[in-house]
Amino acid sequence: MEASSAGSEQESGKTGYQLLLIAGLKKEIEMAHRLDPEQLAAEIRKIGFRCQHCGKCCRRAFGDNRVAVIPSEIERIREYTGLSRLEVAGPFVPEAPIQDKIPADDEEYPETSLRQPEEDEEQLSPDSLESFQECIDCEGRVHAFGWILRRKRNGDCIFLESDIHRCRVYPVRPMLCSTYPFYIEGLRLQTCECEGLGLQISAGDSLKLAEDLLFRYVSELEDTLVMYEKFVDFRRDEKGLELAKSRLEDRTYTCVVHDSMGSTEIID
Numbered sequence: 001m002e003a004s005s006a007g008s009e010q011e012s013g014k015t016g017y018q019l020l021l022i023a024g025l026k027k028e029i030e031m032a033h034r035l036d037p038e039q040l041a042a043e044i045r046k047i048g049f050r051c052q053h054c055g056k057c058c059r060r061a062f063g064d065n066r067v068a069v070i071p072s073e074i075e076r077i078r079e080y081t082g083l084s085r086l087e088v089a090g091p092f093v094p095e096a097p098i099q100d101k102i103p104a105d106d107e108e109y110p111e112t113s114l115r116q117p118e119e120d121e122e123q124l125s126p127d128s129l130e131s132f133q134e135c136i137d138c139e140g141r142v143h144a145f146g147w148i149l150r151r152k153r154n155g156d157c158i159f160l161e162s163d164i165h166r167c168r169v170y171p172v173r174p175m176l177c178s179t180y181p182f183y184i185e186g187l188r189l190q191t192c193e194c195e196g197l198g199l200q201i202s203a204g205d206s207l208k209l210a211e212d213l214l215f216r217y218v219s220e221l222e223d224t225l226v227m228y229e230k231f232v233d234f235r236r237d238e239k240g241l242e243l244a245k246s247r248l249e250d251r252t253y254t255c256v257v258h259d260s261m262g263s264t265e266i267i268d
């Protein structure tokens with residue numbers, strides 16, 4: 001048994017843990033395909049939901065508003081806006097602590113132009129690096145798995161028109177946004193905090209939401225699977241963390257983002 005497991009690790013170039021992860025994802029995808037949209041719609045109707053158009057889910061002041069996106073979603077927004085891939089999304093790094101006083105309005109943070117997104121707030125700090133040392137290679141590069149939409153300096157989504165709570169990329173908004181506040185995890189329907197929960201939803205709307213949710217669930221799982229299949233592990237050592245810290249202080253750090261398309265190196 002041991003010999004065959006070591007053999008398959010050698011053949012694939014992956015660790016036992018990575019192989020387990022891949023096998024688990026394959027199994028979950030298989031089971032996700034069997035979920036019944038009608039049953040999911042019934043669950044959604046029981047919970048109830050109607051969007052209040054408050055825009056809170058797009059704003060950092062009201063909680064974690066990170067929007068994870070897969071490459072196909074970045075591409076759709078890129079085509080729609082004419083922005084570059086890196087203007088649309090940045091590395092999915094751990095959340096920076098929320099500032100003590102984030103203004104509820106944008107007076108201090110004027111609306112950014114779509115062509116020239118202002119500097120986003122996903123800046124790593126040397127102290128925060130300690131908590132994810134596992135993601136730093138021996139050359140001091142920080143590895144991230146996936147992307148999130150860029151945010152303004154105050155943490156709001158870069159595509160939010162704050163004064164009127166309108167999404168500037170509504171027709172091509174990410175699946176996470178169009179299915180909010182619902183998501184599926186471990187084959188079960190889950191909800192995020194939202195003022196619209198508990199309000200009546202029609203049979204047609206709940207079914208559409210259920211179908212979108214299932215599509216999102218399977219798409220994200222399949223994308224993650226391809227990412228892990230392509231991922232080639234990196235070497236870590238003691239010096240990597242110190243190197244990353246000093247580069248961060250000099251603002252010359254490098255991030256490597258892994259996704260289903262491969263790896264992208266971003267030099268700050």
Ligand code: SF4
Binds near residue numbers: 161166
């Ligand atoms: S893409 Fe649109 S809906 Fe999604 S968080 Fe940004 S502004 Fe809100």
